[in-house]
Amino acid sequence: MSNKPQTLFDKVWDAHIVKQVADGPDVLFIDRHFIHEVTSPVAFLGLKNRNVDVMFPEKTFATADHNTPTINQHLPVADVLSANQLKALEENSAKYGISHWGLGNPKNGIVHVVGPENGITLPGMTIVCGDSHTSTHGAFGCIAFGIGTSEVEMVLASQCIMQPKPKKMRINVHGSMGKGVTPKDVVLYIISKLTAAGATGYFVEFAGPVFEEMSMEGRMTVCNMSIEMGARGGMIAPDETTFNYINGREKAPKGEAWVNSLAYWKTLKTDEGSVFDIEYNYEGADIEPMITYGTNPGMGMGISQRIPTAEGMESGKVSYEKSLSYMGFDEDQPMLGKKIDYVFIGSCTNGRIEDFRAFASIVKGRKKADNVTAWVVPGSHVVEQQIKDEGILDILIEAGFELRQPGCSACLAMNDDKIPVGKYAVSTSNRNFEGRQGPGARTLLASPLVAAAAAVTGIITDPRTLIG
Amino acid sequence: MAYDKFTVLSSTAVPLPIENVDTDQIIPARFLKATKREGFDENLFRDWRYNPDNTPKQDFVLNNPIYTGKILVGGRNFGSGSSREHAAWAIYDYGFRCVVSSFFADIFKNNSMNIGILPVTVSEGFLHQIFTAIENDPNTLIEVSLEAQTITLVSTGEKESFDINGYKKHNLMNGFDDIDFLHNIKTEITAFAENSKY
Ligand code: SF4
Numbered sequence: 001m002s003n004k005p006q007t008l009f010d011k012v013w014d015a016h017i018v019k020q021v022a023d024g025p026d027v028l029f030i031d032r033h034f035i036h037e038v039t040s041p042v043a044f045l046g047l048k049n050r051n052v053d054v055m056f057p058e059k060t061f062a063t064a065d066h067n068t069p070t071i072n073q074h075l076p077v078a079d080v081l082s083a084n085q086l087k088a089l090e091e092n093s094a095k096y097g098i099s100h101w102g103l104g105n106p107k108n109g110i111v112h113v114v115g116p117e118n119g120i121t122l123p124g125m126t127i128v129c130g131d132s133h134t135s136t137h138g139a140f141g142c143i144a145f146g147i148g149t150s151e152v153e154m155v156l157a158s159q160c161i162m163q164p165k166p167k168k169m170r171i172n173v174h175g176s177m178g179k180g181v182t183p184k185d186v187v188l189y190i191i192s193k194l195t196a197a198g199a200t201g202y203f204v205e206f207a208g209p210v211f212e213e214m215s216m217e218g219r220m221t222v223c224n225m226s227i228e229m230g231a232r233g234g235m236i237a238p239d240e241t242t243f244n245y246i247n248g249r250e251k252a253p254k255g256e257a258w259v260n261s262l263a264y265w266k267t268l269k270t271d272e273g274s275v276f277d278i279e280y281n282y283e284g285a286d287i288e289p290m291i292t293y294g295t296n297p298g299m300g301m302g303i304s305q306r307i308p309t310a311e312g313m314e315s316g317k318v319s320y321e322k323s324l325s326y327m328g329f330d331e332d333q334p335m336l337g338k339k340i341d342y343v344f345i346g347s348c349t350n351g352r353i354e355d356f357r358a359f360a361s362i363v364k365g366r367k368k369a370d371n372v373t374a375w376v377v378p379g380s381h382v383v384e385q386q387i388k389d390e391g392i393l394d395i396l397i398e399a400g401f402e403l404r405q406p407g408c409s410a411c412l413a414m415n416d417d418k419i420p421v422g423k424y425a426v427s428t429s430n431r432n433f434e435g436r437q438g439p440g441a442r443t444l445l446a447s448p449l450v451a452a453a454a455a456v457t458g459i460i461t462d463p464r465t466l467i468g
Numbered sequence: 469m470a471y472d473k474f475t476v477l478s479s480t481a482v483p484l485p486i487e488n489v490d491t492d493q494i495i496p497a498r499f500l501k502a503t504k505r506e507g508f509d510e511n512l513f514r515d516w517r518y519n520p521d522n523t524p525k526q527d528f529v530l531n532n533p534i535y536t537g538k539i540l541v542g543g544r545n546f547g548s549g550s551s552r553e554h555a556a557w558a559i560y561d562y563g564f565r566c567v568v569s570s571f572f573a574d575i576f577k578n579n580s581m582n583i584g585i586l587p588v589t590v591s592e593g594f595l596h597q598i599f600t601a602i603e604n605d606p607n608t609l610i611e612v613s614l615e616a617q618t619i620t621l622v623s624t625g626e627k628e629s630f631d632i633n634g635y636k637k638h639n640l641m642n643g644f645d646d647i648d649f650l651h652n653i654k655t656e657i658t659a660f661a662e663n664s665k666y
Pocket of ligand 1: 065066110111112131132133347348349407408409411412429430
C-alpha cells in the first residue's frame with residue numbers, strides 16, 4: 001500500500017475487493033447481510049431454481065418488519081399474503097440455517113434498528129440489505145447500501161456483490177445545532193440544498209463538528225436519509241461515541257477481540273489531505289426545524305419559511321406544480337398553522353429511544369389535539385421496553401397517546417397503517433412520495449420534535465415555541 | 469432469472485415526461501406481497517393508471533392506445549426511492565425492454581440491468597427531442613443498439629451514444645447475470661473469506 005492519503009470510504013471499500021473486473025464492477029465481499037420478508041422470497045426461489053446453497057448462512061440475519069401488524073402481534077396475521085411472506089421468511093431461514101427474528105421474538109424489530117442494537121453492525125464492515133435505507137449502518141463507519149432482489153440472491157449465493165466504485169462526496173456541517181434542531185433537521189436541510197438526486201452516483205462522508213457531537217442515534221438518522229439525496233450511502237467515521245455504543249452489545253467482540261477490533265477501528269478515518277470528487281460545507285447555525293411541503297424529500301424548508309415559488313425552479317416546473325397540487329398547497333404559502341390529521345413517529349429513521357425521548361419532551365404535560373390521530377411505533381421491542389422503563393409510556397398515555405408494537409408501519413403502509421386519501425400526516429419517516437403512506441396520503445416529513453408539536457396543537461407548529 | 473438477450477431494439481415508445489418518477493409510483497408497496505415473481509405488470513403505475521374503483525384513468529399514457537412499444541421514456545431522475553426490484557419486474561413484465569431518461573437513480577439502474585432491461589441515459593436535449601418527436605407522431609420509431617451503444621430517432625437519423633460498462637454490456641447481450649460470474653470465482657471468494665475480519 002502506498003502512503004497516499006486515503007478517505008474512510010476508500011479504506012473500507014478497498015479492504016473488501018475480492019476481484020476487479022476489467023471495464024466492469026468490483027467484486028466486493030459482504031460482511032453482513034440483512035434480509036426481511038418482502039424482498040427475499042423471490043431471491044430464495046432463484047437459489048432453489050439454480051440449485052445453489054447459501055454460501056455463508058452465519059453472515060445473514062433475518063427479521064420480519066415491513067409487512068407486520070403493529071397491534072395484536074400475538075394473533076395470527078390476518079392478511080393472507082402478508083402471512084405467506086412471513087412464513088416464507090421463517091421457512092427459508094430454517095432451511096438454510098439463517099438466524100431469524102420473527103414476529104414475537106424479543107429481538108424483533110425494524111432491520112436497521114435491530115442490527116446496531118445487537119452489535120451485528122460494526123465499524124469497517126460492508127453491509128447490504130434489500131432495503132434502500134440500509135445506508136443507516138453507515139453511522140458506524142460502514143459501507144452499507146440497499147440492493148435489489150437479484151442482488152439479495154447474489155449475496156446469498158456468493159457473499160459478494162458486483163458494484164462499480166462510486167464517486168466520493170464529503171458534506172461538512174460546521175458549528176452546532178440550535179435549539180429545537182435535531183439530526184433529522186440537519187439531513188432534511190442538506191437534502192433540500194442538494195435536491196433528491198443531488199448525490200446520485202456518490203458515496204457520502206458526513207464530517208464536521210455537528211456530526212462529531214451527535215449521538216449514534218442521531219448519526220443513524222442522518223446516514224439513513226443519505227439515500228434520499230440519491231447517494232449510494234453515507235458514512236461517519238467511528239469515534240469514542242461509536243465505541244461506547246457498541247461496547248457490551250450481544251454480538252460485539254469481547255475481551256482480546258475487542259482490544260484488537262478497537263485498534264483497527266481507530267484507523268478508520270479520512271486521512272488529512274485526502275481528495276473528494278466534490279465537497280459541500282454548511283453552517284449548523286443556518287439550520288432551523290425543517291418540514292417538507294412536496295412529494296420528494298428534497299422539497300423541504302425551514303418551518304418558518306414560505307413554500308418556494310415555481311419561478312425559482314431550475315427545471316421541472318410541471319412536476320413541481322403537479323407535486324404541490326397533490327399536496328393541496330400553493331406556492332408562497334406559510335406552512336405554520338396548517339391543520340393536520342395524522343402524526344406518525346417511528347420508522348428506521350426516527351424510531352429509536354432518543355426519538356421517543358424528544359417526542360415525550362414536548363408532549364409531557366400537554367394533551368394530544370382532538371383532530372389528530374397519532375401512531376407511535378417503536379423501532380424494535382428493545383426500544384419498546386426502553387420506552388416503558390424510562391417512564392415515557394406514562395407520559396404518552398397521560399397525554400392521550402397509545403404505543404403500538406414495532407415494525408415499519410406507516411413508513412411504507414404495507415400493513416394496515418395507512419393514511420387515508422387526502423389526509424395530512426406529519427411523519428418522522430423518510431419518504432413523502434405520492435401514496436407512500438397510503439393511496440392519496442399527504443406526507444410532511446419532519447423531526448420527532450416537529451411531530452410532537454403538531455400532535456399536541458393539531459396544526460404545524462414551530463417546536464421552539466413549546467420548548468422551555 | 470433468465471431473461472431475453474438484448475442486441476438491437478427497434479420500437480415505438482411510451483412517453484412519461486414527468487421528473488422524479490419514484491419506485492412507489494412504479495409499483496406501490498401494497499402490491500409487494502407476493503412470494504413469486506408473477507403478475508407485477510398488472511400493478512405497474514397502479515395509482516396513476518387506475519382510479520380507486522379500479523376503472524382506468526383515461527388521461528394516463530398507458531391507457532392511451534395510441535402509445536405502444538417496448539421502450540419507456542421517462543423524465544429526469546427516473547426510478548428514485550426504494551430498492552424494490554419489483555419496480556423493474558413490473559416494467560419488464562409489462563413488455564418494456566428499455567427505459568430512456570436523462571438521469572437514473574442508482575439502485576433502479578442496477579436492478580434493471582440485472583433483469584435484462586437496458587437503461588439508456590441520454591442528454592437533457594436529446595430527451596426533449598424524443599418527447600417532441602413522439603408528441604408529433606406517436607408512431608415514431610426509436611432504435612436502440614446495445615452493440616453500437618447508440619439510440620437513434622429512425623425518421624430523422626438523429627442519434628446519441630450512451631455509456632455502459634463492458635462487463636454489463638456483455639451480460640445483457642448474452643443473457644448472463646452476475647451470479648453466473650460469481651459462481652466461477654468461488655475459490656477466490658472462499659480464500660478471501662478466510663482472511664476476513666468479521
Ligand atoms: S421503516 Fe421504512 S424505510 Fe425503514 S426499513 Fe422499514 S420500510 Fe424501509
